[in-house]
Amino acid sequence: MVVWLTWLAPEPAPVQSPQSLSDSTGVVSSQEMVEEAAPAVGTISALALDDTTFVRGQNVTEKFIQVDTDLYSAVFSNKGGTLVSFKLKEYHNFEKTSAVNMVDTTKGGSIAVMFTSPSNRNYDSRAFFFTSDTQSESIDASTGPQTLTYSVGVGEGSMSLQYSFTPGSYEVGISVLHNNSGSFETQDGYQLTWIGGVPFTEGNHKDEGIKAGAFARSGGEVESVSLIKEPRQELSLNGSVDWIAVKNKYFAVAIMADVPTRGSELVGERVGDVTDSYLRHDYTASLEVAAPGVDPDIFRMYIGPIIYTNFSAYDRNLYDMVDYGWDFFEVVTRPLAKFVFIPAFTYMHDVIPSYGLVIILLALLIKVVLHPLTRSSFKSMGKMRELQPRMEAIKEKFADNPQKQQEAMMKMYKETGVNPLGGCLPMLLQYPIIIALWQFLPQAIELRQEGFLWAADLSAPDIILHLPFSIPLFGNFVAGFTLLMGISMVFQMKVSMTSQNNLQAKIFTYVFPVMIFVIFNQLAAGLNLYYLCYNVLTAVQQKYVNKQIHEHPEELKAKKEEAKKGKAAGKITGKITGKASRFSKK
Numbered sequence: 391m392v393v394w395l396t397w398l399a400p401e402p403a404p405v406q407s408p409q410s411l412s413d414s415t416g417v418v419s420s421q422e423m424v425e426e427a428a429p430a431v432g433t434i435s436a437l438a439l440d441d442t443t444f445v446r447g448q449n450v451t452e453k454f455i456q457v458d459t460d461l462y463s464a465v466f467s468n469k470g471g472t473l474v475s476f477k478l479k480e481y482h483n484f485e486k487t488s489a490v491n492m493v494d495t496t497k498g499g500s501i502a503v504m505f506t507s508p509s510n511r512n513y514d515s516r517a518f519f520f521t522s523d524t525q526s527e528s529i530d531a532s533t534g535p536q537t538l539t540y541s542v543g544v545g546e547g548s549m550s551l552q553y554s555f556t557p558g559s560y561e562v563g564i565s566v567l568h569n570n571s572g573s574f575e576t577q578d579g580y581q582l583t584w585i586g587g588v589p590f591t592e593g594n595h596k597d598e599g600i601k602a603g604a605f606a607r608s609g610g611e612v613e614s615v616s617l618i619k620e621p622r623q624e625l626s627l628n629g630s631v632d633w634i635a636v637k638n639k640y641f642a643v644a645i646m647a648d649v650p651t652r653g654s655e656l657v658g659e660r661v662g663d664v665t666d667s668y669l670r671h672d673y674t675a676s677l678e679v680a681a682p683g684v685d686p687d688i689f690r691m692y693i694g695p696i697i698y699t700n701f702s703a704y705d706r707n708l709y710d711m712v713d714y715g716w717d718f719f720e721v722v723t724r725p726l727a728k729f730v731f732i733p734a735f736t737y738m739h740d741v742i743p744s745y746g747l748v749i750i751l752l753a754l755l756i757k758v759v760l761h762p763l764t765r766s767s768f769k770s771m772g773k774m775r776e777l778q779p780r781m782e783a784i785k786e787k788f789a790d791n792p793q794k795q796q797e798a799m800m801k802m803y804k805e806t807g808v809n810p811l812g813g814c815l816p817m818l819l820q821y822p823i824i825i826a827l828w829q830f831l832p833q834a835i836e837l838r839q840e841g842f843l844w845a846a847d848l849s850a851p852d853i854i855l856h857l858p859f860s861i862p863l864f865g866n867f868v869a870g871f872t873l874l875m876g877i878s879m880v881f882q883m884k885v886s887m888t889s890q891n892n893l894q895a896k897i898f899t900y901v902f903p904v905m906i907f908v909i910f911n912q913l914a915a916g917l918n919l920y921y922l923c924y925n926v927l928t929a930v931q932q933k934y935v936n937k938q939i940h941e942h943p944e945e946l947k948a949k950k951e952e953a954k955k956g957k958a959a960g961k962i963t964g965k966i967t968g969k970a971s972r973f974s975k976k
Contacts, residue, residue, distance in 0.1 A: 473500045566682065604636045
């Protein structure tokens with residue numbers, strides 16, 4: 391079959407002309423012409439800076455304009471008419487010494503218009519020198535809306551990029567206007583591209599790299615490119631695309647088009663290994679737009695923190711780019727996070743200023759809500775423990791006859807009213823909530839750089855001891871809330887196994903918490919604080935339930951029957967005594 395398929399394989403397709411090649415190739419490769427420090431990821435050359443026959447009025451001096459609002463400070467360059475810096479005023483990097491910059495400053499600009507000329511050359515607007523509509527070096531948009539327009543002559547036409555800014559919003563509007571576009575670009579249209587992804591902002595680059603990626607929503611589904619396994623990935627989508635985006639763990643850039651689109655290109659490349667300190671993820675997201683008309687093409691860019699309420703305001707399912715586990719779990723975990731945890735988290739913080747106390751209160755509320763299920767599960771497991779001696783006796787009696795053994799077991803369950811699955815099913819119903827919290831808390835930007843007790847940052851491990859060596863899976867430090875969570879788990883398991891004499895169960899009581907301690911040591915302090923409180927509350931709850939089920943079920947049943955007989959006998963005795971008394975009086 392291999393020989394036959396090889397023999398009959400079709401001839402390889404001829405190499406396509408530059409015009410038919412996907413513009414996304416030029417998106418990344420053109421960067422090599424703009425910024426030599428950036429790695430090349432393609433083969434199509436961009437516009438040379440001395441091509442003045444195509445681009446008119448090229449300057450030699452790069453000038454910058456700074457735009458300030460109450461939420462960010464942005465810097466634009468006339469070289470490319472692009473964004474070269476976008477710093478968030480309310481958020482800082484993990485070392486808390488510099489503001490979060492949403493732009494990769496090594497790329498020569500984050501926004502580019504890519505197109506192919508009638509002569510089949512690929513062009514990158516970042517190589518053009520634009521002219522701005524203002525001579526000022528700064529624009530204040532903190533008190534009212536402002537705009538900034540860049541224009542450049544191209545061929546026999548021109549290109550204009552107008553940016554708009556609104557106070558109190560992370561949205562930056564952009565309109566692209568092409569005059570006489572047929573003189574400098576083909577009917578295939580152009581690409582509006584974000585280059586460089588969102589730079590890492592946290593101390594743990596390995597963990598942040600797992601959450602980073604490039605995304606596009608097409609056909610009601612979110613497609614993505616990530617670099618968790620492969621050092622390079624590409625994805626091409628055809629047809630209408632709602633939006634494209636790039637993100638790291640807590641911050642994202644999303645570009646939404648108010649004009650028809652015809653596809654998108656997502657490209658990702660990893661620089662360095664996941665264990666290297668210089669690890670970097672380079673992402674490029676391109677939105678393909680049809681040939682422009684006489685009216686400008688309008689786009690909206692969200693550049694800021696991943697906050698659900700901010701995303702939901704666009705009504706475009708932007709929050710779907712946030713990962714909530716495998717598709718099997720995501721059907722439950724995402725709605726729980728969006729409609730239960732996030733509103734509850736937001737409301738409680740409006741009343742309680744400390745997010746640490748909010749997490750503790752959240753654990754208490756969840757235990758209260760789940761109490762009926764937990765109580766049912768504990769009672770069922772307690773009854774099963776009480777029946778353990780009888781079960782062992784039945785196994786010994788019918789050791790050679792499994793069928794008789796099963797029949798005796800079922801008879802015992804029927805007589806005592808115990809359901810062998812009663813302890814499992816209620817616990818299984820709680821797992822979606824636990825998994826949803828596992829996904830939600832480490833990604834909640836509300837916890838980022840929020841302190842509680844000795845933890846300086848609830849979104850990072852609360853290190854209380856640095857080790858002179860590193861342990862696989864564990865790391866080179868000890869986290870405080872993780873250590874307390876492990877101890878609380880030992881206490882909880884001892885409470886749940888008070889009547890167990892099984893040696894394996896006793897060993898498991900200590901081995902399992904140690905395993906959890908090792909695995910959870912590098913996770914967020916907020917998550918470990920939640921499980922610490924949850925374990926303590928569970929142990930208290932189980933201790934209370936255990937007091938109600940210390941007797942055998944059949945003994946409880948017998949006592950109830952004896953009590954009923956005693957009441958009946960008392961009534962009969964009372965009647966006889968009454969009659970005797972009346973007879974003696976007579």
